[in-house]
Amino acid sequence: MISGLVDLPWWGYVLVTLMLTHITIASITIYLHRHQAHRALELHPLASHFFRLWLWLTTGMITKEWTAIHRKHHAKCETLDDPHSPQILGIGRLLKEGSELYRKEAKNLETLTRYGHGTPDDWLERNIYSKHSAKGVTLTLIIDLILFGPIGLTIWAIQMIWSPIMAAGIVNGVGHYWGYRNFQAEDASRNIVPWGILIGGEELHNNHHAYATSARLSNKWYEFDIGWMYICILKLIGLAKVKKVAPKLRFNMAKTKCDLDTLHAVISHRYEVLAKYAKSLKHALAKETSHLSEALIHHGIDRSTIKRWVLADSKTLQAHERTQLSLVLNKTKALDKMYCMREELMSVWQRSSASGDELVKQLEDWCHRAEESGIEALEKFSRRLRCYA
Numbered sequence: 001m002i003s004g005l006v007d008l009p010w011w012g013y014v015l016v017t018l019m020l021t022h023i024t025i026a027s028i029t030i031y032l033h034r035h036q037a038h039r040a041l042e043l044h045p046l047a048s049h050f051f052r053l054w055l056w057l058t059t060g061m062i063t064k065e066w067t068a069i070h071r072k073h074h075a076k077c078e079t080l081d082d083p084h085s086p087q088i089l090g091i092g093r094l095l096k097e098g099s100e101l102y103r104k105e106a107k108n109l110e111t112l113t114r115y116g117h118g119t120p121d122d123w124l125e126r127n128i129y130s131k132h133s134a135k136g137v138t139l140t141l142i143i144d145l146i147l148f149g150p151i152g153l154t155i156w157a158i159q160m161i162w163s164p165i166m167a168a169g170i171v172n173g174v175g176h177y178w179g180y181r182n183f184q185a186e187d188a189s190r191n192i193v194p195w196g197i198l199i200g201g202e203e204l205h206n207n208h209h210a211y212a213t214s215a216r217l218s219n220k221w222y223e224f225d226i227g228w229m230y231i232c233i234l235k236l237i238g239l240a241k242v243k244k245v246a247p248k249l250r251f252n253m254a255k256t257k258c259d260l261d262t263l264h265a266v267i268s269h270r271y272e273v274l275a276k277y278a279k280s281l282k283h284a285l286a287k288e289t290s291h292l293s294e295a296l297i298h299h300g301i302d303r304s305t306i307k308r309w310v311l312a313d314s315k316t317l318q319a320h321e322r323t324q325l326s327l328v329l330n331k332t333k334a335l336d337k338m339y340c341m342r343e344e345l346m347s348v349w350q351r352s353s354a355s356g357d358e359l360v361k362q363l364e365d366w367c368h369r370a371e372e373s374g375i376e377a378l379e380k381f382s383r384r385l386r387c388y389a
């Protein structure tokens with residue numbers, strides 16, 4: 001029987017395959033995603049060129065194409081222009097055709113021109129990596145066959161399908177469809193699981209969309225981002241420099257009035273503010289369900305739908321949905337008040353023309369009205385908001 005240069009037991013081939021595919025995932029999350037697309041860290045040329053070579057050998061992906069498509073995804077998230085939104089295209093299509101959608105968008109010259117700026121354009125990129133993108137994976141096939149013999153074909157096949165399934169399918173699909181949310185971001189992003197190991201930390205997708213330029217994707221104490229661990233190792237040996245991480249929320253419990261520090265903290269942590277507010281809305285909705293039953297039946301709306309409408313950004317709802325929601329909320333003053341005040345709170349960071357002092361005054365007025373509302377959940381939320389520092 002023909003064998004390769006390396007003879008391993010069956011479990012040895014499994015471990016080698018897992019190791020090779022994991023290096024590919026690490027290259028995608030560290031180099032393509034955090035370094036190239038979001039500039040969250042700088043990489044030493046040695047590390048940068050290793051990742052480029054490895055991705056050429058194992059994926060054939062071109063840095064400019066991947067970067068441009070991902071940046072467009074953030075700019076057009078959950079819209080018709082989003083290259084890969086399961087909310088628009090359907091989760092089934094994302095899981096089945098994730099790589100095809102990527103290749104289709106890669107042919108869009110407008111996307112590459114508008115979003116692909118700042119990516120490598122040296123001799124290697126122009127004459128090898130971009131010009132001969134398919135030859136890298138062919139070379140990997142030859143290497144796998146030489147090293148492992150016939151089983152090398154299986155190892156190569158797994159290498160080729162690993163990133164399309166994990167990155168294009170799981171992250172782009174499941175990461176915008178199933179999971180939990182730490183932050184009420186303006187899109188449908190979800191954290192798939194709190195331990196980002198299999199996909200290099202990309203499992204923490206909601207965290208990423210809340211703080212897109214953060215080099216660290218974990219945010220809560222129970223979350224783990226293995227990609228961040230690798231970045232810390234690279235930093236320790238001088239091969240990486242972290243430019244930005246998500247800010248940590250701090251409190252000054254002695255504060256009784258909003259100031260510029262409060263304003264800046266609220267704006268920086270706006271998605272966490274909205275997530276906390278959403279919890280209060282959920283509790284209020286649960287308490288008022290009995291009062292809303294008649295109105296829901298009258299308008300033909302089920303409880304899951306009204307919950308989705310209440311928690312959603314009003315801008316994402318259709319005109320008839322906003323109308324029906326308004327008619328239902330009119331039946332309960334407390335819930336209607338909380339919903340309206342959430343919209344007013346959001347205007348604090350959406351009014352770009354107002355000065356800092358004007359926004360502080362607006363925020364202080366919002367807190368005053370919340371604490372005078374007679375709604376316990378709203379009063380408690382406001383007092384906590386004043387302590388942001």
